[in-house]
Amino acid sequence: MIELENVCRSYTVGDSEVHAVEHVSLHIGAGEHVAIMGPSGSGKSTLLHILGCLDRPTSGRYLFRGRDVGTLSDDERSHLRQQEIGFVFQFFYLLGRLTAGANVELPMLFAGVGGNERKRRAEEALEAVGLADRIHHRPDQLSGGQRQRVAIARALVMRPSLLLADEPTGNLDRSSAEEVMGLLEKLRGGDRTLIVVTHDPEVAQRAQRIIRMSDGRIGEETA
Amino acid sequence: MKVGELLAFALGALRGHRLRTSLSVAGVAVGIAAVVALTALGDGARTYVVREFSSLGSNLLIVIPGKVETTGAIPFGGVTHDLTVADARSIAMRVPGVVRVAPIAVATDAVHWADRSRSVPILGVTAAYQAARQVTVASGRFLETTMAQGGGQELVLGAKVAHELFRGSSPLGRIVRVGAWRYRVVGVMAPKGRSLGFDFDDLVFIPVKTAMRMFNRTSLFRILVEVPSADELAPVKRRVTRLLNERHRADDVTVITQDAVLSAFSSILGVLTLALAGLASVSLSVAGVGIMNVMLVAVSERRREIGILKALGATNRQVLGAFLAEAVVLSTTGGLLGLAAGAAGVRVFVAFYPSFPASPPAWSIAAAMGVAVAVGVGFGVWPARRATRLDPVTALRGR
Numbered sequence A: 001m002i003e004l005e006n007v008c009r010s011y012t013v014g015d016s017e018v019h020a021v022e023h024v025s026l027h028i029g030a031g032e033h034v035a036i037m038g039p040s041g042s043g044k045s046t047l048l049h050i051l052g053c054l055d056r057p058t059s060g061r062y063l064f065r066g067r068d069v070g071t072l073s074d075d076e077r078s079h080l081r082q083q084e085i086g087f088v089f090q091f092f093y094l095l096g097r098l099t100a101g102a103n104v105e106l107p108m109l110f111a112g113v114g115g116n117e118r119k120r121r122a123e124e125a126l127e128a129v130g131l132a133d134r135i136h137h138r139p140d141q142l143s144g145g146q147r148q149r150v151a152i153a154r155a156l157v158m159r160p161s162l163l164l165a166d167e168p169t170g171n172l173d174r175s176s177a178e179e180v181m182g183l184l185e186k187l188r189g190g191d192r193t194l195i196v197v198t199h200d201p202e203v204a205q206r207a208q209r210i211i212r213m214s215d216g217r218i219g220e221e222t223a
Numbered sequence B: 001m002k003v004g005e006l007l008a009f010a011l012g013a014l015r016g017h018r019l020r021t022s023l024s025v026a027g028v029a030v031g032i033a034a035v036v037a038l039t040a041l042g043d044g045a046r047t048y049v050v051r052e053f054s055s056l057g058s059n060l061l062i063v064i065p066g067k068v069e070t071t072g073a074i075p076f077g078g079v080t081h082d083l084t085v086a087d088a089r090s091i092a093m094r095v096p097g098v099v100r101v102a103p104i105a106v107a108t109d110a111v112h113w114a115d116r117s118r119s120v121p122i123l124g125v126t127a128a129y130q131a132a133r134q135v136t137v138a139s140g141r142f143l144e145t146t147m148a149q150g151g152g153q154e155l156v157l158g159a160k161v162a163h164e165l166f167r168g169s170s171p172l173g174r175i176v177r178v179g180a181w182r183y184r185v186v187g188v189m190a191p192k193g194r195s196l197g198f199d200f201d202d203l204v205f206i207p208v209k210t211a212m213r214m215f216n217r218t219s220l221f222r223i224l225v226e227v228p229s230a231d232e233l234a235p236v237k238r239r240v241t242r243l244l245n246e247r248h249r250a251d252d253v254t255v256i257t258q259d260a261v262l263s264a265f266s267s268i269l270g271v272l273t274l275a276l277a278g279l280a281s282v283s284l285s286v287a288g289v290g291i292m293n294v295m296l297v298a299v300s301e302r303r304r305e306i307g308i309l310k311a312l313g314a315t316n317r318q319v320l321g322a323f324l325a326e327a328v329v330l331s332t333t334g335g336l337l338g339l340a341a342g343a344a345g346v347r348v349f350v351a352f353y354p355s356f357p358a359s360p361p362a363w364s365i366a367a368a369m370g371v372a373v374a375v376g377v378g379f380g381v382w383p384a385r386r387a388t389r390l391d392p393v394t395a396l397r398g399r
């Protein structure tokens, strides 16, 4: 499913170069649940952005389901994100002016799904995260855990094959975190791959595989 | 993403930033309102002047006794000859290219009927006056006297005098008194309104020869000479001047054309229109810069939103479309509001100055709306392109 070959990502700041991700080679199969851990600044988010086609490697190759992402145009990458990849972020990133329902509808809006079907599928997705009754609420009327569940519904509504979560529980208390992780695992299922960046060992322990990063490199993997 | 969905999304975004939205809509609206109001006033001024002058009759030469250009130019011992009905007849008979000649004598006196009286200008004229000044009769008829005939004791009332003296009853056939003289009312004029400060409804007409006798005058006030077209004004003016100089054996009359005055006005108005167009374009570009500013702020304030949209799979074109739709909605709303405000302002103005024909010309409404949208889109494109160029990861970090 995911094949990284010697992927590097560096930033030029002034005249020095910051190597956020260095020589990472990695294989992740369909349906796997992977956790990425590591100290702050070790390049976890950068790696996740590359995996999610939000960022391009400076060098190296990234094959997603056999396609070389590096050769895709902007539009093709947008399309790939739209159809295949769902994101969940630490700060939820819901649009504050839109209701939960409208937030969930957004990816379908860009994908050109018709109005009625958008509504139906948004309801379904919110149902699946247990928030069917909050469809008309705006984010500021929801708790942190509820917001993250809306974000999960939004990430999954296009039925992506890859679900990426960057510290999804970072802003939540223990019980909300449990709830959110339970949901992510439940919704993984089948061929859907789940990759979670986290600082929380307890969250990481739930994964089948833990990748540890430090200084842009991946270290030992624990199963 | 369909156009409707794009608009709905843009509307949502605009509603989400109420203050910014209303400020920029207000900016555009003020610009457009200024354009509409300014062009309405400019165009109104032009129409007003043209109408005033043409209401005085077109293609007219006006003969005035005495020399106007140089005051005191009549040499000591020289004689200013009267301008007489005989002069007028001679113009009519001897100057080729004259359509009609209308002599005018003027005095002010009181017109009496029953126990009412009203002091008004009395114009001594002939039948030719009606055609030369383009006045119409509401009831009865105009005077029928010619220059060849004697006077006669007929009188035509202006609309206002008729109303003031007769209060709705028909004046036709009644005998009114002016000084010691009695006249039979044969007609009432249609209302004409004020023109260049003179109330054309508050006067009466009597035959010119009767007027001269009644006022004990020897000189006419004016002679109007109508020519068939504007081209004839200059040659006929020369001929009339020569004829009168011969008759008077002195250069003691002044002949003026209305169109000389009109062309002076029209060049002034041309400059005025240019100035207004300049002002209008300044206010429109201010509005445009306003939109651009708003859109730029929107782009930088909403980097995170742009990042989120991109992470969710929005293509560059969709993001561009969303921002452009916002710009279009902003400028169209502002444009429409501005049109309404401008039109309302013009209406208020007209309510206070009803004689001023201020109404925004169609071209200015079309141009204002067109420019509003063009400016909105034009100035919206650049910020929108910046929005789409943002790298999604940087955008997501916000700030």
Ligand SMILES: Nc1ncnc2c1ncn2[C@@H]1O[C@H](COP(=O)(O)OP(=O)(O)OP(=O)(O)O)[C@@H](O)[C@H]1O
Pocket: A011, A012, A013, A018, A019, A020, A038, A039, A040, A041, A042, A043, A044, A045, A046, A047
């Ligand atoms: N746009 C950028 N320009 C320069 N350096 C950057 C940029 N983005 C990230 N970096 C650097 O890359 C390194 C990795 O950053 P990254 O955000 O991936 O870390 P992280 O592991 O996610 O950290 P955290 O746990 O705090 O989120 C850091 O040293 C960071 O300073």
Ligand SMILES: [Mg+2]
Pocket: A044, A045, A046, A166
């Ligand atoms: Mg991070």
